[in-house]
Amino acid sequence: MAIQIYNTLTRRKEPFVPLEEGKVKMYVCGPTVYNYIHIGNARPAIVYDTVRRYLQYKGFDVKYVSNFTDVDDKIIKAANELGEEVSELTERFIKAYFEDITALGCKKADVHPRVTEHMDEIIEFIKVLINKGYAYESQGDVYFRTRKFEGYGKLSHQSIDDLKVGARIEAGEKKEDPLDFALWKAAKPGEIHWSSPWGEGRPGWHIECSVMARAHLGDTIDIHAGGQDLTFPHHENEIAQSESYTGKLFARYWMHNGYINIDNEKMSKSLGNFVLVHDIIQKIDPQVLRFFMLSVHYRHPINFSEELIESARSGLERLRTAYSNLQHRLKSTTNLAENSELYLEKIDELKKQFEKEMDDDFNTANGISVLFELARTSNTYVNETNTDEKVLKAFIETFEVLSGVLGIKLAVEMEILDEEIEKLIEERNIARKNRDFKRADEIRDQLLSMNIILEDTRQGTRWKRGS
RNA sequence: GGCGGCUUAGCCAAGCGGUAAGGCACGGGUCUGCAACACCCUUAUCACCGGUUCGAAUCCGGUAGCCGCCUCCA
Structure with missing residues (x-):
């Protein structure tokens, strides 16, 4: 049975068939590095890391690319406020990003491209769009002509006219149409800038992902993922740029994860309820945080509160205890058990169940419930008078493999006691x-x-x- | 105004037409010198109304409430 993925493009679950057999090209929108990441940034990192792990578990050769936006308005503003060079600031927070996601059990991407390292390609890309009539220069800026791209709105399922109603008309409009978006922005005095045919400036936000995805994964990628809020306009714009450029489908499966609320309120700066990963993992075991996030389906919203974290902590503790119970019993196993086959079958059955759940659009919530069932079964076994080393090891291995797919470590560091x-x-x-x-x-x-x-x-x- | 989502036990959460998984908390029991761990048992007809169906939490229509996107945002 093939993996089913909910595709935002079609609003349906579809069987996952990669373009090239056995290989998956995956692009996940990464952070703008002007601060420590908050737990809302942590969700896609954890979710798509898990997607990647499961695809690998299923035998796919996954190339996983996740970018850093290392130049943009917010970065420039933050650097100015701190009296720091843009590159210093971004370097610092890229380092912090790796520390945070590593703590959360996320593996590094195969490539972490940065905008500032793709300037030539970005300029080249924009040139082509202008030549094809999809973009135009206007007073040092370059804009994408949205009406020229037929499929505009296909991801967010909006007609271009409906979108127009909501579009904000900016003062001093340099665009032909309010829905047009910037590919290149002229530099203001004193701002970091690069030379281009349209003068000194820097890229707009959306163009980077189109360029970097293509540079590292090719014209058509299998999975493109990010937070729900990126669907429009970011991903819609990426599609417009890339498909106008290549004339090919940009991404085959679009995945979008839901939001995180804090105490039932949207996390926002104005409410002052931002939770930075950097801070929270001083108080909460990052593994608990990961476990907590995976206990809800990735497309659903998730609420963050101390009470819920505490409940997740107890749950994870239960799995860890089951795992260490097995390790402990290994030392005193009798190997006289007569019911080994029965348990080996049960283990196999649970493993299949886990795969079935994960095949269904990466239902980690159900995957975790299978782990709980494995725990109940193994706890029962551990209390049998006779146990078989083979069975204990099968339990242990299954725990390791399945929790490994979720990026959860069950083994607790056992330091030597004095x-x-x-x-x-x-x-x-x-x-x-x-x-x-x-x-x-x-x-x-x-x-x-x-x-x-x-x-x-x-x-x-x-x-x-x-x- | 447009597009979309959500409402399941005290809390969290799965469920995608065949008669309500799992976790946390609570209570009862077994194990234990006592505890801890563990195991067993107990706890819901799925916001509301109407319809389709042999059969609906699941499909359709409507009502109410909450939320997201349409503007930087994971």
Whole structure:
């Protein structure tokens, strides 16, 4: 069964068939680097990282490209305010971006192209659009002539006339039509600029993605993804530019993720409820954040609140515990179990179930519920009198593979305890054997105050760090 | 005004015509010296009204409420 992807272009789920068999060309709109990313930026990073991981799991060779917008109005403004060079500022936040998404369990893209590194190609691209009559120069700016492109509005499913009603007419209009958008903007005095046939200036926002996608992935790409708000105008404009340039379909599947709200309100600067990843991961385990985001379907809105994060934390903890229960039981497995086949079959069944859910437009929420079922099954198994190493390892491997697809790590770092603590645990076990429960409880409390939680199982005492 | 989405148990959330997954919290029980972990059990007819159908949370029409895009935005 093929993967089904909801395609914004057709507003339907479609079987995913890449242009070139076995290979996927994927482009994800990346951040404008003028600040730390907020959790709203983190969602596409996590969601499409997961899409990529699943495609790879299914055997596709994925080329994943995600850009940095490293020159634009907001960047220039921020650099001016901080008295910093544009390049210094962007370099700083690109570095921070990698730190943040790495913490969130996202792999780097195969290519992270930057606008400033594609200036020649951008200028060349615009020249062609002008030559073809799709763009025109106006007082040092260059605009795209939207009415010239027949398919304008096909992604956002709006007719060009409906769009026009809502379009804002800017003061000092240099456009032929309000819906035309800038490909090139003349530099204001003192602004960073590049030389072009139309004078000193810099690229408009939309052109960069058209150029960089083509430069790194070719004329037609398989999956183009980004936040829902990019559908219009950003992606609509990309389509207009690229298809006018190449005469070919730009992207075959368009994926758009939903928004994040904070305490049921839209995250916005005016409300002052921006949550930066950089800040929040000081307080919340970034893995919990990832788990939380994947527990909701990517196209649906998600609400962010401490209460919901706490609930996600408990859920992830349950999976981690199940995983460590298996590891722990491995040390005392009897290998006398007679029901191995039954469990191996169940594991296989759950694995298939997971794939079925993920095949359905990357339903990570359901994928996670399969992990919970795997946990319940393995917890039951771990408590059997006899276990089989083969089965324990199959459980462990399945946990690793499936959670790996979601980019979730279940293994908790088990640092070596100091000798003193080891001795206390040992002393407590002796006390318990002698039924000196007072001393035993004393030691347990003492360790608890050191954030070490003890659990007595039939196979011995084990410990873990509190969270 | 145009386009689109949402409304499922205390909270979160799946569901895409065949009779309500899963998680968190709560309560009861088993396990345990006690706990923790774990396991078992218990908890909803799906905003409302009408229609189509043998059968609807799921399709159609309408009502109400919430939200997004149409302007920089993930």
